[in-house]
Amino acid sequence: MAGKVRIGVLASGSGTNLQSIIDRCEDGRIDGQVVIVISDKADAGALDRARKHGIRAVHFEVPKTGTDGWLAADQTITQELQAAEVGLVCLAGYMRMVGPQMLAAFKGRAMNIHPALLPAFKGTHGQRDALEYGAKVAGATIHFADAEFDHGPIIIQVAVPVREDDTPDALGARILKQEHEIYAQAIQWFAEGRLKIEGRRVRVEGEATAGRLSMEAS
Numbered sequence: 001m002a003g004k005v006r007i008g009v010l011a012s013g014s015g016t017n018l019q020s021i022i023d024r025c026e027d028g029r030i031d032g033q034v035v036i037v038i039s040d041k042a043d044a045g046a047l048d049r050a051r052k053h054g055i056r057a058v059h060f061e062v063p064k065t066g067t068d069g070w071l072a073a074d075q076t077i078t079q080e081l082q083a084a085e086v087g088l089v090c091l092a093g094y095m096r097m098v099g100p101q102m103l104a105a106f107k108g109r110a111m112n113i114h115p116a117l118l119p120a121f122k123g124t125h126g127q128r129d130a131l132e133y134g135a136k137v138a139g140a141t142i143h144f145a146d147a148e149f150d151h152g153p154i155i156i157q158v159a160v161p162v163r164e165d166d167t168p169d170a171l172g173a174r175i176l177k178q179e180h181e182i183y184a185q186a187i188q189w190f191a192e193g194r195l196k197i198e199g200r201r202v203r204v205e206g207e208a209t210a211g212r213l214s215m216e217a218s
């Protein structure tokens with residue numbers, strides 16, 4: 001066992017993924033500790049959730065991607081993560097492109113969650129896009145972050161069947177539940193030192209497969 005991993009979370013929204021990670025760290029299902037939460041939104045629910053648990057919660061304005069301001073924010077965020085001695089960065093509903101400094105400092109140590117089965121339905125509305133496209137199976141993906149949106153090596157995926165009467169909200173809620181499960185699994189594998197990146201492929205030592213059928217009752 002590699003010991004408890006110190007986790008830094010970047011989030012823009014309500015933070016249910018963050019909450020699930022905090023809860024599982026607290027009850028021992030994840031060998032980790034969330035030590036800092038950073039948001040580009042001052043009013044992000046994720047910041048409130050962090051504060052409730054005594055976790056350092058910081059907000060930074062993140063200017064338009066590619067600008068000097070964005071690079072400066074990247075530097076500040078990287079410094080915050082390093083000062084908190086973070087071992088793993090989890091992007092959890094973080095709606096901004098992360099910068100080159102952060103990616104370099106945390107190469108192979110930054111993960112993202114996307115609510116679709118990548119490489120399908122990248123972007124902000126993965127759940128809705130899958131439904132509108134007529135996909136019969138939706139899902140979620142945890143992957144290592146890289147310099148492109150929703151792109152880096154895939155760690156784990158879960159399938160979520162689309163129902164005939166589905167709405168974007170209903171499907172999104174079922175996917176979100178599964179996101180919480182697979183994010184916890186990916187972090188725990190990381191904490192155990194079992195993730196090996198080989199090009200685009202991630203090998204999970206000791207696992208025959210890291211693709212999950214939905215765990216929801218059907």
Ligand code: GRF
Pocket residue numbers: 011012013014015016017018092093094113114115176179
């Ligand atoms: C999740 O669906 C995540 O996959 C997406 O944004 C949503 C964030 O949810 N990128 P939350 O803030 O963790 O509740």
